[in-house]
Amino acid sequence: MMQTIAMTRPFSMMPATVRSAAAAPHAKPAVACSSCCLKGVCLPCDLGQSELDSFDEITTAKRRVARGASLYHSGERFESLFAVRSGSFKTVGVSRQGDEKITGFHLPGELLGLEAISSDRYGYGSVALEDSEVCIIPFTQLEQMAMSMPALQHQLLRLLSGDISRDQGLMLLLGSMSAEQRLSAFLLSLSRRHKRLGFAANRFVLRMTREEIGNYLGLTLETVSRMLSRFQREGLVAVQQREIELKNVDGLMDMVGHW
Amino acid sequence: MMQTIAMTRPFSMMPATVRSAAAAPHAKPAVACSSCCLKGVCLPCDLGQSELDSFDEITTAKRRVARGASLYHSGERFESLFAVRSGSFKTVGVSRQGDEKITGFHLPGELLGLEAISSDRYGYGSVALEDSEVCIIPFTQLEQMAMSMPALQHQLLRLLSGDISRDQGLMLLLGSMSAEQRLSAFLLSLSRRHKRLGFAANRFVLRMTREEIGNYLGLTLETVSRMLSRFQREGLVAVQQREIELKNVDGLMDMVGHW
DNA sequence: CGCAATGTTGATAACAATCAAGCTCGGTGG
DNA sequence: CCACCGAGCTTGATTGTTATCAACATTGCG
Numbered sequence: 076m077m078q079t080i081a082m083t084r085p086f087s088m089m090p091a092t093v094r095s096a097a098a099a100p101h102a103k104p105a106v107a108c109s110s111c112c113l114k115g116v117c118l119p120c121d122l123g124q125s126e127l128d129s130f131d132e133i134t135t136a137k138r139r140v141a142r143g144a145s146l147y148h149s150g151e152r153f154e155s156l157f158a159v160r161s162g163s164f165k166t167v168g169v170s171r172q173g174d175e176k177i178t179g180f181h182l183p184g185e186l187l188g189l190e191a192i193s194s195d196r197y198g199y200g201s202v203a204l205e206d207s208e209v210c211i212i213p214f215t216q217l218e219q220m221a222m223s224m225p226a227l228q229h230q231l232l233r234l235l236s237g238d239i240s241r242d243q244g245l246m247l248l249l250g251s252m253s254a255e256q257r258l259s260a261f262l263l264s265l266s267r268r269h270k271r272l273g274f275a276a277n278r279f280v281l282r283m284t285r286e287e288i289g290n291y292l293g294l295t296l297e298t299v300s301r302m303l304s305r306f307q308r309e310g311l312v313a314v315q316q317r318e319i320e321l322k323n324v325d326g327l328m329d330m331v332g333h334w
Numbered sequence: 335m336m337q338t339i340a341m342t343r344p345f346s347m348m349p350a351t352v353r354s355a356a357a358a359p360h361a362k363p364a365v366a367c368s369s370c371c372l373k374g375v376c377l378p379c380d381l382g383q384s385e386l387d388s389f390d391e392i393t394t395a396k397r398r399v400a401r402g403a404s405l406y407h408s409g410e411r412f413e414s415l416f417a418v419r420s421g422s423f424k425t426v427g428v429s430r431q432g433d434e435k436i437t438g439f440h441l442p443g444e445l446l447g448l449e450a451i452s453s454d455r456y457g458y459g460s461v462a463l464e465d466s467e468v469c470i471i472p473f474t475q476l477e478q479m480a481m482s483m484p485a486l487q488h489q490l491l492r493l494l495s496g497d498i499s500r501d502q503g504l505m506l507l508l509g510s511m512s513a514e515q516r517l518s519a520f521l522l523s524l525s526r527r528h529k530r531l532g533f534a535a536n537r538f539v540l541r542m543t544r545e546e547i548g549n550y551l552g553l554t555l556e557t558v559s560r561m562l563s564r565f566q567r568e569g570l571v572a573v574q575q576r577e578i579e580l581k582n583v584d585g586l587m588d589m590v591g592h593w
Numbered sequence: 594c595g596c597a598a599t600g601t602t603g604a605t606a607a608c609a610a611t612c613a614a615g616c617t618c619g620g621t622g623g
Numbered sequence: 624c625c626a627c628c629g630a631g632c633t634t635g636a637t638t639g640t641t642a643t644c645a646a647c648a649t650t651g652c653g
Contacts, residue, residue: 093598192491218484223481233451236452239497243503295610298609
């Protein structure tokens with residue numbers, strides 16, 4: 076069923092060159108890492124030119140995921156990591172009772188599936204928040220390549236380690252912050268990540284619903300809504316539906332208390 | 335100051351052979367991984383004999399840490415990972431306001447410092463909960479060794495990935511569980527980890543204070559104390575100070591709801 | 594022994610959840 | 624074009640869980 080999504084290719088935006096590259100995987104793909112606008116922030120960002128060329132060869136395959144569709148499901152066999160190329164994702168765990176819990180949001184340049192390396196199965200599901208595209212990175216090949224490319228091995232370890240740091244930051248957030256602090260921290264985190272991608276740092280679109288934000292932050296959607304209203308009243312932000320502008324970043328940072 | 339702790343060696347339990355091994359690092363140390371009781375659960379657990387011998391050579395150095403002393407501080411330059419050999423640790427983040435937040439507890443066989451790989455500095459501090467000993471694993475040498483040892487590289491990635499899974503589990507816990515669910519989950523996690531080490535699964539000592547448990551779980555120490563009393567009243571556990579016995583594991587699991 | 598650290602228990606208060614009503618926007622069909 | 628619908632969002636009233644404040648008990652240690 077995963078394949079179905081990948082192969083139906085519901086969008087016509089995909090250039091023909093990509094398709095041919097998939098058919099002949101050793102041909103240089105149209106959207107090689109070396110020409111990708113994310114090359115500065117993505118997995119291969121520390122590689123030299125010749126290394127980058129080799130790396131390109133294992134990541135020619137792309138996959139489009141429609142808004143609301145799953146990239147992979149919890150429990151599926153792990154074979155590949157995915158790099159978000161465009162769009163955005165949420166990762167969700169599901170309890171037996173059927174409640175969802177969102178463990179992360181993922182912007183372009185970020186990797187999906189890192190938690191699956193340890194258990195050979197995806198621990199969570201990954202759902203596109205908007206029509207999105209990912210690069211498929213077959214893990215066995217990646218590991219092999221890392222054996223002969225110190226910079227790649229190092230970068231891979233760095234990325235995993237970075238995820239740990241990020242998760243621990245979120246644990247601080249969930250474990251010891253009030254609702255207003257959580258929301259501030261969330262907005263600041265999005266801001267920082269948008270900036271890293273070269274987008275405006277204090278004006279962006281929330282791709283997720285209030286309910287998803289609340290789920291992620293351990294709050295109800297009502298509390299999220301109320302807090303956003305209050306932030307607006309206090310001049311910290313300007314919200315208009317999904318669009319948000321941070322008007323007073325320092326104020327938000329004071330709230331979080333510089334964790 | 336880190337060195338001071340390491341070098342004063344406040345305990346006399348260290349066998350002379352270890353000291354001589356440190357002086358001649360290529361000699362086989364007294365407590366080589368191959369003869370360590372943790373070899374089945376620690377970093378080198380998937381290595382073959384010859385690989386294990388090489389690995390031993392980079393991890394001869396041990397370090398004792400007295401109860402309450404720091405193994406490393408947040409912000410210090412990252413050079414080594416540490417494997418807990420005996421005892422236990424907590425990892426703590428500190429805010430500018432001086433509040434501590436505990437992000438994890440670490441039992442023998444578990445690695446410390448993984449979050450530091452990404453930034454070259456330790457993101458958190460690590461404090462011994464009891465008199466403890468760690469193996470020092472110089473990271474640069476570890477990386478080099480992993481370049482020629484596929485099993486080691488794989489295991490390292492697995493361990494990092496496992497940490498991510500664990501952290502995400504904790505995020506679920508902090509983000510969407512009630513106080514009683516958090517405490518149940520915490521006790522079950524400790525139980526599982528003790529079992530993995532070959533200890534009794536449902537009778538163990540809480541090495542941390544109620545306050546530390548609460549800090550970790552995002553609760554106050556009073557709430558932790560109350561919950562433990564209630565669990566005891568309900569026959570789920572028997573507590574006597576730091577010693578705890580899980581009398582009804584299924585009951586505890588029902589509480590958590592099988593996340 | 595007495596002090597400090599740790600833990601228990603109770604009373605009260607605060608924060609966020611829940612329940613409930615109504616609003617806004619975008620899309621669809623008459 | 625407008626009416627209607629539904630998903631997503633906002634706001635209000637009330638409840639419940641957990642934090643806070645406080646007193647006291649227990650333990651371990653100098």
